[in-house]
C-alpha cells in the first residue's frame with residue numbers, strides 16, 4: 001500500500017527528515033508552504049512532487065494561515081500529514097488534523113504502511129514506554145524536522161490565493177542570547193536549579209571551556225530563571241542530544257529532562273542529594289556540592 | 303470578555319510504573335491539576351480582572367476529572383465556574399478526540415472570546431490539544447505565549463519565537479497556549495479552597511454534545527519498554543573534591559570518554 005503524504009511548512013524549510021519519511025511510504029509527496037517565497041523555492045528544489053504556497057505573508061504570522069492550509073490539504077485527501085515539531089508548524093498540523101478528524105501522533109520513531117493501514121511506533125508519556133499504533137484513515141504526525149534538504153529536481157511552486165485570519169505581528173524583539181546547536185556538540189555540561197545565582201554560571205562556563213563542551217541546562221533555568229536561551233534546555237520539550245559525554249550538574253534528573261540525554265554515551269552526575277533520580281541514569285555519580293566539585297573538576301581537566 | 307481555561311487532570315509519568323512488556327501502571331501516580339495549567343489559570347484571571355471578564359475552567363476526561371477533589375483543586379485556581387465533560391469512554395482518548403470534545407463544550411458555553419491552555423500536559427505532553435482545538439473551532443492558535451493584554455477582538459499577545467519575541471495583534475477568537483514562565487501562579491490558600499466548593503459546576507453529557515466522528519480507527523497493537531543504555535552507576539567518593547575530580551577524569555579517560 002502506498003500512501004500520499006502532505007508536509008506542512010510554517011516558515012522553516014528544515015524538513016529533510018519529513019521528506020525522507022514521506023518518500024519511504026511510496027506515494028506522492030506534496031508540501032504546503034506558509035512563509036516567504038524563498039522558503040517555497042527551497043522546498044520546491046528538495047525532491048518533492050508538488051509545492052503549494054499561500055503568498056507573501058508580510059507581517060502576518062504562519063498561525064493566521066491555519067484554516068487555509070487545513071482546507072487546501074484536506075481537499076487533497078492525504079493518507080498522511082507531516083509537520084516538524086516546531087511551535088508554528090504544530091498549529092498548522094493541528095488545524096489540518098481537525099479538518100480531517102485525523103488522530104495525531106508525536107514522538108514517532110518509525111512509520112510503515114501495511115494492508116491494515118499505517119503502523120507507527122511512538123514513544124509515549126514522556127518516554128516511559130513505547131507503543132505500536134495502527135491507524136485506519138488519515139493520520140497526522142509530528143516528527144523532528146531534520147536538516148534543510150539538499151537541492152535536487154525542482155518542481156514549480158503553485159500559488160494559492162489565501163485570506164489569513166486576523167493576526168498581525170506589530171513588533172519583534174530580538175533575543176539577548178545567541179543561538180546554539182547543541183546537537184552538534186560532542187560534550188555537553190548541563191546545569192540545573194542547583195546553581196544559586198546567574199553569576200555562578202561563570203563556574204560552569206569555566207568547566208565547559210576546560211572540557212571543550214557546550215553549556216546546556218534544565219528547563220527551569222531557561223524558562224523561568226532566564227539564565228540561558230531556550231534552545232539550551234534539554235528534555236522532552238527541549239533539545240534531544242546524543243553527545244559522547246554529558247555532565248548533569250545540580251539537576252535532579254526528572255524523567256522529562258533525562259529523556260533528552262538518553263542517547264548520551266557517558267553521563268556524569270553531580271548532586272548534593274544522594275536520592276536524586278539522576279543517579280539512577282548516570283555512569284559516574286558524585287554526591288556533593290557543585291560549588292566545590294566543579295572548580296576541582298575544571299582544575300583537573302586543565 | 304469570556305475566557306475559557308482548558309485544563310487537564312492528569313498524573314506525572316515520573317510516578318507511573320512500567321511493566322516488562324511496556325504496559326503503564328498509573329495506580330500509584332496521583333492525578334492533579336496538570337503541572338503547567340496553573341500558569342494558564344493565572345493569565346486568565348489577571349486578564350479577566352483587568353477587563354471585567356469571566357473565567358470558566360473546562361476539562362474533559364474520564365469520571366475521575368469530575369471527582370470532588372478534582373473539582374475543588376480546579377476551582378481554587380481562580381475560575382468563576384467550571385464546565386466538565388466526564389465520561390469513561392474517554393479513557394486513553396487521543397489529542398484529536400479530546401480537542402473535538404473540548405471544542406463542542408466551548409461551543410456549548412457560547413460567545414467565548416479566548417481559550418487559554420498550559421504549555422503541555424504532564425502526561426502526554428505533545429502540545430497538540432490546543433492546536434487541534436483551535437482547528438475544530440476554525441480559530442487560530444498561538445503557542446509560547448508570554449503575555450496577554452487588551453480587549454476581546456483587540457488582543458495584544460507577546461509570544462516567544464526562536465529568535466526572541468513577537469508582539470501580535472489578534473482581532474478574532476483564538477486559542478493561546480501559555481509559555482511555562484508566562485506568570486508565576488499564586489498557590490491556592492485555605493480561602494480559595496473553601497470558596498471553590500461553592501462555585502458553580504456544569505457537568506455536560508458527552509452523548510448530548512455535537513462531536514464530529516473520527517475519520518478512522520486508532521488501535522494500540524503493541525507496547526514495549528524503551529531500549530535504554532545500561533549505565534555504570536559507579537560511585538565516586540566526593541568528600542575530597544580534588545581527589546574526586548582526579549578520579550573522575552582518570553575514569554573518563556580510561557573509558558575513552560575524554
Ligand SMILES: Cc1cc2nc3c(=O)[nH]c(=O)nc-3n(C[C@H](O)[C@H](O)[C@H](O)COP(=O)(O)OP(=O)(O)OC[C@H]3O[C@@H](n4cnc5c(N)ncnc54)[C@H](O)[C@@H]3O)c2cc1C
Nearest residue numbers: 192193194218219235236237238250251252256257272290
Ligand atoms: C510536560 C512537562 C515537560 C517538561 N519538559 C522538560 C524538559 O524538556 N526539560 C527539563 O529539563 N525539564 C522539563 N520539565 C520539568 C521537569 O519535570 C523538572 O521539573 C525539571 O527538569 C527540574 O529542573 P532541575 O533539575 O534543574 O531542578 P530541581 O528539580 O529543582 O533540581 C535541582 C537539583 O539540584 C540539586 N542541588 C541543589 N544545590 C546543589 C549544589 N550546591 N550542588 C549540587 N547539587 C545541588 C538538588 O539536590 C536538586 O536535585 C517538564 C515538565 C513537564 C510537566
